[in-house]
Amino acid sequence: MDRVTAATVFNRICELGSLSAAARALDISRPMVSRYLDEMEKWAGARLLHRSSRKLTITPAGEEILEKSRALARLAEEIAEQGADSEPHGTLRVACAHSTATHILGPIIPAFLERFPAVRIELEINNQPVSLIGERIDVAVRITDDPEPGAIARRLGECVSVVCASPGYLQARGAPQTPADLAQHNCLHYSRFAGQSWQFSDAQGETLSAAVHGNFSAGISSVLCDAAIAGCGLAMVPEMEARHALDNGKLQTVLPAYQPKTLAIYGLYMSRERQPAALRAFLDAVQQQLTA
Missing domain, CATH: 1.10.10.10 (Winged helix-like DNA-binding domain superfamily/Winged helix DNA-binding domain)
Structure with a gap:
């Protein structure tokens, strides 16, 4: 310590x-x-x-x-x-989930390192929360509505989700018209959540919750997306994860009148005091990208 x-x-x-x-x-x-x-x-x-x-x-x-x-x-x-005005330098240990690495940080890091060549980034990919102190992590980037206690949470942006399925699944089973209809469908969900329900808001801003069940769960959104493409069922995944499959027609969105709950994207670190210049610059770069 x-x-x-x-x-x-x-x-x-x-x-x-x-x-x-x-x-x-x-x-x-x-x-x-x-x-x-x-x-x-x-x-x-x-x-x-x-x-x-x-x-x-x-x-x-x-x-x-x-x-x-x-x-x-x-x-x-x-x-x-x-040293307050010095250029960002040194090693920055960053923790994040697989989808965050692929869709958020991966595209940002090359330009960041080109801009700040004295910085070295060590990216630790783990879909479970990590101990910032125990793992010597400078910052964890998490998509959540419940940031880990004991850390400073800087809001960097938002993660929009979609409910989607393959055209073949929808042709065979039909498309749900309301969240209540999800009870009649095979819903692919995140394994790390004990109770399974999906939250939505309607056109009037009213919050709705629908209990879901299905025969497949996974802790990585890309695996759920692949299962949905294969016709296994409906999946609620980050829009950035499903975007390519939606664009090429392998997936279709359902429930367009209902917006899935939006989650925040946070940068979590231990203290605002003596914050390294590299950490400040990195958080600024991620926030700028997410809010552009």
């Missing part, structure tokens, strides 16, 4: 008198503040604060460490200010 950040967190706890206030001031989660405080106490080899349900009290060892941690924070700020 970053000891300079731990020192900064410890300083803010002492200044504000509580872990919750420090979390709000630093824009990080309360559990992360506790972890940084634990790191400081391990580093110092002593208890720095007495914690009770009513208040925090600094220990004699804490008083001594506070003076040193303030000096360390000031030194870190001076170093950061000296």
